[in-house]
Amino acid sequence: MASRLPPQPGEWIDRGTSINFSFEGKGYRAFKGDVITSALLAADRLSIGRSFKYHRLRGVLSAANHDANLLVETTTRTNIRADIEHPEPGVSYRAVNTFGGLKRDAGSLLQLFSSVLPVGFYYKTFYRPRALFPIWEKLLRRFAGLGAVNTDAPIRRWSRRNRFCDVLVIGGGAAGLAAARTLAGRSLEVIVVDENPRLGGRLHYQGQGDPTALSVIAAAEESFGRDSGIEVLTAHFAAGFYADNSVPLVGPDGIIQVQAKCVIFATGLYEQPAVFRNNDLPGIMLASGVQRLVHRYAIAPFDSAVVLAGNREAYRVTLDLVQAGLNITTIVDMGDGSHGELRERVNGHGITVIPQATVISARARGGRLAAIRLRTETGKPEITCDGLLMSVGWAPAAGLAYQAGATMEFDETIGQLVPRELPSGLFVAGSLNGVFDDDALRADGEAAASDALKCLGLVSPDNLRPRRSIERHSHPYPIAAHSRGWDFVDFDEDVQVGDLRTAWREGFDSAELMKRYATVGMGPSQGKTANMNAQRILARLNETSVQAAGVTTSRPFTHPVPMGMLAGRRFRPRWRTPMHACHVARQADLMEAGTWLRPRSYTRKTPESAITDEYARVRHGVGIIDVSTLGKIELFGADALPLLEYAYTCSFTKLGTGMTRYIFMVDDTGTLVDDGVAARVSDDHFYVTATSSHAQAAVLKLQLYAVQLGLDVAVIDRTFRVGAINLAGPLSAQVLASLTGLDLSAQAFPYLGIRFCQLDGTPVRLLRVGFVGELGYEIHFPASYGPALWRALLNAGAAHDIRPFGVDAQRLLRLEKGHLIVGQDTDGTTNPYEAGLGWGVNLSKSRFVGRHSLKVLKTQTARKLVGFTCSEPEGRMIEECHLVIEGGVIAGRVTSVAYSPYCSEVIGLMMVDLALTRTGRELKVKLTDGGLAAVRVAKTPFYDPDNQRQHLHAQQTVNTAK
């Protein structure tokens, strides 16, 4: 039975303060400093979790979350690591992954079906029998996963801070602390990070209560601080290693993103379990796990225990625990048991040593360990015990080092992987480096710090690296496979030795293949206590060395990181136009258009009638639309024109001063990427617009061409700094006339002209454009004038019943004119010839972007963008991207479609094979429900084919009043 010990030197708990919490419906009391695991053990609660696949009862293994046996959840958080988490007062915890609670988990019945659930079984359900897969899928989804997500949990914004330092020391154990001490007082910024709540690592719990070890830790805790330049971050773990020495440190309050000039990996080792039948029973623990429980939390997790020894450390641990008052009856030594003085002291405590023996199975009673069976030289005796401590070996905590580009090699002497080479600026120290005894650990830390100082260009003495250990610390094969199974290699995924053999037999015989087929190392602990044994088994199956068997690629994160922490403050930029507040005040229906917020419409009625109202206003009266999202670029300089000629496909020689023309841009494959308008203000000054979605790209391309060609021109991005409003409709000139003294007559301000003037005091540029097919003016102005100008236009147009219109109405208006939208009516493969824009490509220009491709594409046009109409009722169900079907094959697709009030039928644009583009040709469009709608190819524009509406007519009086 597990219980609390009397106070231990250097313990982490504060017995003066209690915290009450509940687990699985029962109340427990913890001391301050306890973790959930230790508080439960103090009350003799040994089984705390259920495993992923077979729902077997699980207890403490490492007591440090190097395994994922003990994950718990509350109503608001899930996948909480019980070994690490301090229980919060009044909170109810329960185990994850149970069906009906921990005690009566219905999922444990799966153990009965284990023979039909071998490794890889769920891949096979994907294939045969196909009819059963839907049932399998539902079952698999139900059983997969661990914690449950509460979608109503309150949203929390986590801090995610940036931090820069000279040296990051990962690991606050003997070597890490020694390294930090060497770096102190040098005017450097040093961060020491440790995943535990306190510094010390193994120095603390393996110190055998050694006062010098404890004083080293106390000295570090006291002296490190602002003055020495050393910042200590405990309860933070380094989650991964990224480019430029970027390491996110995950802590209870969020993530600190550190970028360091040098990094020292002093991350230590993970103790490894032995493999035998039922090695996952509560009560079977890693020796270091027990030491953590004893020295950190003063917990004795058993009444009487046996130690399984695969190395000499086992004897030291035994003596340490006996000194703390625990009862160890036997050491089962996998070797010959000759450990000199240590052996004598152990015997002196009355502990039996059984040499050349190993544990082959364990037996439970009441859900916890009751006895173990050995295989010795003479037989297979059973020993009664409620605790088994495994001290069989170590694997390096090298995940971060691997991610940083370190290479490792297997050192046969120590029996462990050790670092061979690291990229510059990165160093290892301590047991990770194959160094074991206390003096050597310290010296290795100091040497690593010296190397770091030299790397930073500082003077430092040549500290010699101590030699690596010459003793074997890891047993070469602590695996006793059992014919009846339950001999677990990976506790997270319930992978047994037989599973690995099956995977190997089925051909998955390399480390990476075996990992994915058997899922070994794929659980929340990412193989910290599984990968080493799996590698040993694979080596034996392949009859090669452990080195040759290989490791799988190490990837972030070291421990599970909550998604909310990665999201941090949830930065999600939203760009607002200068008139945004005006739209909000009118209760516009705002939509996200890329990063912009734009009004879809201004009416709250059903969408179609809202659009039709706004549409009608523009066709018969006057309306305004906020088009500030357009790209706007100013070009100024002697080479402004050559830049334009190079960047765009058309010729600019005929563009007169004070005039604009339609332009478009292709990339070097000849694909349409952007369109807009170019205005010649003077011979060395041009003003260019671009589509909203390509605006930033247009700017950077023009700037690139300017430097590539060495041109004398300034390219100024005005997209966000200049707002734009399109005033459109037959009455637009009258509205404008009341705000400006500019001569708006057709002679003075022709179609496609650009003029500079003031509107009600605001300095503006006016461009006469025709996107929506009515008389219209695009007004450009400095952003801060926007709201005042918007209000002035609405006031000036009030007599004409002016209304604002949104994006949806604008799209309908332009569709009736057959105007294409780049990105909607074109895609990543459309070239100008297919889109009917061949007239805008001037191949006689000697050089422009995409010229060579366009020359080839001109002769290869196989499809065309055409208009279509549909008078059938099914036409209302046609949507964008519906396919055109001809002769049973796909012959094209619909790119834009809408009901046209003017035509009283559905109209649209489609990209179809050239052979089908004769006007009047009937085609079929496949609808979402599989039915076919009959459409007819039509000429565009659908509305005002002679383009009369864009012109100023006599009856639209233009007076120069005001």
Add this chain to the structure above:
Amino acid sequence: MTGVSALEPEFLGDSSAGAWVFNRDGSPMVRSEWWYHRATQLWFKVQRHTGTDQIVGVELARTNEESG
């Protein structure tokens, strides 16, 4: 941002245009790339080893005005 087009060379015959646009040698070596710094809207010429991701050289791209 890398991978933006380099200036098109003069082609001998049409077939080489397609090859230049679509077939590029990707073997790892030190390559010259165009990089754009969004905050300043400035272009840089960067030499980077595409195998090790190490930056070997950086140079601000200049216009005609500053080439002197």
Add this chain to the structure above:
Amino acid sequence: MLKQSPIIGCFAHDKFQFAGVNGMRIATLSNTSSYLDQPTGDYVADLSAIPKRLVVGVEAPVWLAQQGIEAPSGLLQYHLIEDGTTVVKLHHQQYLLISGISIMTRLPLGSVFDLDEGRHGNVMVLDYECAEIAIGGPHLAVLLAEFCPMDFAAAPEGVWIATPMAHCEVSLQLNRTGKPACRVLCSPAEAQYLFEIIKDVIDQHDGAVLGFNDYVTIIVNGGVSQP
């Protein structure tokens, strides 16, 4: 009033007073903040009314010299001239002028800041529309670390800093001497989003939101040297 600050919507009508500064309507005074009584904490303020101009063209340095303004020679270098105006070489052939706060309400005749947008001689003078946000206080470094991935300790003197901030592209001027403070320039489109984030972080440190005139008073009291 024809112009208004891009972030005027971030200042509640009942908590601030508004007025025109250099023709731009902006929040001028906080009704609720006690910051000025005890100017020791963190603050954020709207400085968008400070006039700014972009002078463009290959002849810009010559033209500026004729106006009595020395242009910086290298890209992204900047300096202050005697009246407090900041001159930055922002891009190829582009120079940004930011008016000094002390002179902005009494600009001399023929000042660059008075010129209409357009061609003047052989250069172009353009409005430089942006939002300007001042942030300052003892926790400035911690505040900036929350949304800006830049190592400010490594930024050399006299160099115009341009960096992402909460996924927006901004420029900023750090106050190198005196109390920790900085001024951030961002585009009008992103301004409201960015200001809300800064305000959020400032709130967590119990900081204050100040109007334009409040800010001017702080620097007049010598808390922050300009810029």
